[in-house]
Every structure is written in C-alpha cells, then in structure tokens.
Amino acid sequence: MNLINKLSFIFLWLFLFTGCKAEFENGVSDIDSWDMADEFEPTMVHPGVLHTNEDCEHIRQMIEEKKEPYYATYQELIKEPKASAEYSIQGPFEIIARDGTYASTKGKAESDFDAIYLNAVMWMITQDPAHAQKSLELMLAYAGKLKDIDGNDTALMAGLEGIKIVYALEMLKYTYDVMTEEQFTQVSDMLKRVFLPVWEEFYEVTPYTNGNWGMNVLKSYLAASILWNDTEMYKKCVNLYMYGNDNGTIAHYIDGETGQCQESGRDQAHVILGLGAMATVCEIAWKQGNDLYSVFNNRAMLGYEYTVMYNLGYDVPFKTWTDVTGKYCEWTEISQETKKKNNGVDVDRGMKWQPCFYMMYNHYVNRKGLSMPYTTELLGIYQELEYDGGHPSYGPLLFNDLK
Incomplete structure (x- = not known):
C-alpha cells in the first residue's frame, strides 16, 4: 500500500469509523416519516432516462473525433451481437421468469431485452434507422404477447429488465419520428400491465429482500415516471430512495460512517449490483435537475469507495449489520467471494468486476471535482469494455465526462 493510500485508509478509519453498525435500528427510524420529495421537482426533459440530447451529441462527437477512451469502447460495443440490427429475437413469451416453472425463458428473454436497450443505444450513437427499427420491432413483439x-x-426481474425497455421507448419516442403514437402506446401499455404492478407491489409489502432488489426495482420505477411524465410517481421514487423502509434505499444500504454496505457480508457481486443500480437512480435524477448523488453527505460515493477499496485488496472495517428485514444479520465478516462464476469457478474478491463505475466516477470526480482514490485506481486497471445486462455498461463511452 503506497503512502497516499495508507493516509486515505487512516483517515477513513479515524474520522469515519466509530464502530460500524446499521444506522437505523432494526430498519426503523424517524427518517422514515420525513417527506422532502416536494423539494425534488423534475424538469421532465426528454429524452431524459440516463441520456439527454446534449449527452447524445457529446458521445457522437467523441466517436467522430476518435477520442479515447470513447472510441475504443465503441469498437467493443459494436462487436456485441445483441447490439446488432441483425439480432434474431429469442422470444417473445407470454410469461417470463428467472426461476420456477418458466425459468427456461430467463436467458432468452433477457437477451431480447438487452437487444432492445443496446439497439436503442446504437441508434442514439449512429442514427442508423436499422437500429431504431430493430429495437422497436422487439418491443412490439413483447407488447403483443407478454x-x-x-x-x-x-x-428482481421486473427491476433488472424493465429499465431496458423504458430507456429504449423513451429514446425512440423523442428521437425516432417513424415510431407512431399507436406503437408507443402498445409498448407503454405492456409496461403498465406487466411491469408497473410488480414495481409498486414491491414497495407496498413488508420488506423481505436484500437491498440490491430494491435498488433495481427503483431504477426502473423512476425511469418509467419520466417516460410517462408522472411527477407524483417521480417524487414517490425520491421518497423511497431517501426515506423508504427497505434494504434497497440509500439510508439502509450504505452505512454513513464507513461505507459498509448491507450485503458486504454476503458477497461482492451482489453489493456491486446494488451500487450500480444506485448510480443509475442518481444519474436519472440528475438528468431531471435533481441531485440524489449528494444526499446524506455523498453517501453513495462512500459506499463505492469502501467496496472498491476492499476489492482492490485493502483492509476495511466491518461489523455485523442489522438489516431492515431482520433476516440478513448473520454475516460476521466481510465476504471474500464474489459468487459470480468465471468459466465455471467461483472467483475471489476483485476478480470479477462489473461495468458500473464510470457513472459514479464521472459525477463525483469530473462534475464535482471530488476525490475517489480507490475508484480512480480501479479504473486504471479495469476499463469496462464488456456488456453486463445488470448495468447500462460501456461507461468510458456512455457515461464519461457527461454534464
């Protein structure tokens, strides 16, 4: 560990760590009764789910000028089969699932939803109508059957997959004139019929999951509020993110003293999945004029730095966590595993990164001029050149130096 990193760790330990514990005893606190969402008025700019027109122009310009790391990342994106306008649909299906009776649909449906999203991204970048048409074709196929x-x-499935459709529908509605209002309504109605009830029910029942679920549900729910110009739904999402009684909220997922995450004792892959969803929530809100990145003293940054620090091989403080559900309190030490298969073998911490770090880095470092020393170190060795269906991915291209 070099001198700078040693000093950073000592600072983290002395000034932040006073005995890591869940900030909210048993998941209950007066914070749950606070209502400040009225302070968060969305601008309802369109397109406005992760990328605005200004963002799209910036990305296109960087590719045209062959600027790095944009151009190299773009070269990797166009190699991805699911980003191709020649992609062949694997479904559609009447019922989809990650497990149980319909588990056989999981991989195929996820592939189709990836292609919906990635072809919308390719349309945004290239302006080649073949990509817009492919994305629309796939959405309409599911709208007519799912x-x-x-x-x-x-x-979890509704959270992970819903945003891919929402992003594509939002992008096409405001940039692809060929899509008709009837086609938009068909896809939108499918989202309202199949996905929306799942998102809403999740926050109406007693909390029962680890926090990455709630964060992933919330990112799709928030994105849809913009698609539908629903200000009240948007404010509800802000309230859930900041004050909801669920493991998947900023207050209950990240400890405000150390940055330890609710799932840090479980495995690193799920922690990073949750943090990536959190970044997506914050970035969506940022595009609508609201700064969720900064809430609770930049707590999202603290969670990222703690997790990256550990996965780079440094020591971090850890204490057993008392979670909202009371079911996930048995972890007495931080997990050494990612539990994410790499060629069929479980890999140790830090050996299987997920492409979700540029979004946070771009905000805190590029926009705000803050320091993320461990994330900076990580991005020196991990370039996010691959696609992962759990995250928007391709950060050096899609979330680099955005305003």
Missing part, C-alpha cells in the same frame, strides 16, 4: 412475470424473483 402477459406476466412469474417466479420467486419476480420483483
């Missing part, structure tokens, strides 16, 4: 999401992982 009836339900099934299985124990219903909420």
Whole structure:
C-alpha cells in the first residue's frame, strides 16, 4: 500500500469509523416519516432516462473525433451481437421468469431485452434507422404477447429488465419520428400491465429482500415516471430512495460512517449490483435537475469507495449489520467471494468486476471535482469494455465526462 493510500485508509478509519453498525435500528427510524420529495421537482426533459440530447451529441462527437477512451469502447460495443440490427429475437413469451416453472425463458428473454436497450443505444450513437427499427420491432413483439412475470424473483426481474425497455421507448419516442403514437402506446401499455404492478407491489409489502432488489426495482420505477411524465410517481421514487423502509434505499444500504454496505457480508457481486443500480437512480435524477448523488453527505460515493477499496485488496472495517428485514444479520465478516462464476469457478474478491463505475466516477470526480482514490485506481486497471445486462455498461463511452 503506497503512502497516499495508507493516509486515505487512516483517515477513513479515524474520522469515519466509530464502530460500524446499521444506522437505523432494526430498519426503523424517524427518517422514515420525513417527506422532502416536494423539494425534488423534475424538469421532465426528454429524452431524459440516463441520456439527454446534449449527452447524445457529446458521445457522437467523441466517436467522430476518435477520442479515447470513447472510441475504443465503441469498437467493443459494436462487436456485441445483441447490439446488432441483425439480432434474431429469442422470444417473445407470454410469461417470463428467472426461476420456477418458466425459468427456461430467463436467458432468452433477457437477451431480447438487452437487444432492445443496446439497439436503442446504437441508434442514439449512429442514427442508423436499422437500429431504431430493430429495437422497436422487439418491443412490439413483447407488447403483443407478454402477459406476466412469474417466479420467486419476480420483483428482481421486473427491476433488472424493465429499465431496458423504458430507456429504449423513451429514446425512440423523442428521437425516432417513424415510431407512431399507436406503437408507443402498445409498448407503454405492456409496461403498465406487466411491469408497473410488480414495481409498486414491491414497495407496498413488508420488506423481505436484500437491498440490491430494491435498488433495481427503483431504477426502473423512476425511469418509467419520466417516460410517462408522472411527477407524483417521480417524487414517490425520491421518497423511497431517501426515506423508504427497505434494504434497497440509500439510508439502509450504505452505512454513513464507513461505507459498509448491507450485503458486504454476503458477497461482492451482489453489493456491486446494488451500487450500480444506485448510480443509475442518481444519474436519472440528475438528468431531471435533481441531485440524489449528494444526499446524506455523498453517501453513495462512500459506499463505492469502501467496496472498491476492499476489492482492490485493502483492509476495511466491518461489523455485523442489522438489516431492515431482520433476516440478513448473520454475516460476521466481510465476504471474500464474489459468487459470480468465471468459466465455471467461483472467483475471489476483485476478480470479477462489473461495468458500473464510470457513472459514479464521472459525477463525483469530473462534475464535482471530488476525490475517489480507490475508484480512480480501479479504473486504471479495469476499463469496462464488456456488456453486463445488470448495468447500462460501456461507461468510458456512455457515461464519461457527461454534464
């Protein structure tokens, strides 16, 4: 560990760590009764789910000028088969699921939803109508057939996959004149019929999951509020993010003293999945004029730095966590595993990164001029050149130096 990193760790330990514990005893605090969402008025700029027109122009300019790391990342994106306008649909299906009776649909449906998103991204970048048409074709196929999401992982699937459709529909509605209002309504109605009830039910029932679920549900829910110009729905999402009684909220997922995450004792892959969803929530809100990145003294940054620090091989403080559900309190030490298969073998911490770091880095370092020493170190060795369906991915291209 070099001198700078040693000093950073000592500072983290002395000034932040006073005995890591869940900030909210048993997941309950007066904070749950606070209502400040009225302070967050969305601008309802369109397109406004992760990328605005200004962002799109910036990305296109960087590619045209062959600026790095944009151009090299773009070269990787165009190699991805699911980003191709020649992609062949694997479905559609009437019922989709991650497990249970309809588990056989998981990989194929996820592939189709990836292609919906990635072709919308390719349309945004290239302005080649073949990509817009492919994305629309896939969405309409599911709009005409999909009836339900099934299985124990219903909420997680709705959260992970819903945003891909929302992003594409939002982008095409405001940039692709060929799409008709009737086609937009068909896809929108499918989202309202199949996905929206799952998102809303998740926050109406007693909390029962680890926090990455709630964060992923919330990112899709928030994105949809922009698609539908629903200001009240948007404010509800802000309230859930800041004050909701669920493991998947900023207050209950990240400890405000150390940055330890609710799932840090579980495994690193799920922590990073949750943090990536958190970044997406914050970035969506930023595009609507609201700064969720800064809430609770930049707590999202603290969670990222703690997790990256550990996965780079440094020591971090850890204490057993008392979570909102009371079910996930048995972890007495930080997990050494990612539990994410790499060629069929479990890999140790830090050996299987996920492409979700540029978004946070771009905000705190590029926009705000703050320091993220461990994330900076990580991005020196990990370039986010691959696609991961759990995250928007391709950060050096899509979320680099955005305003």
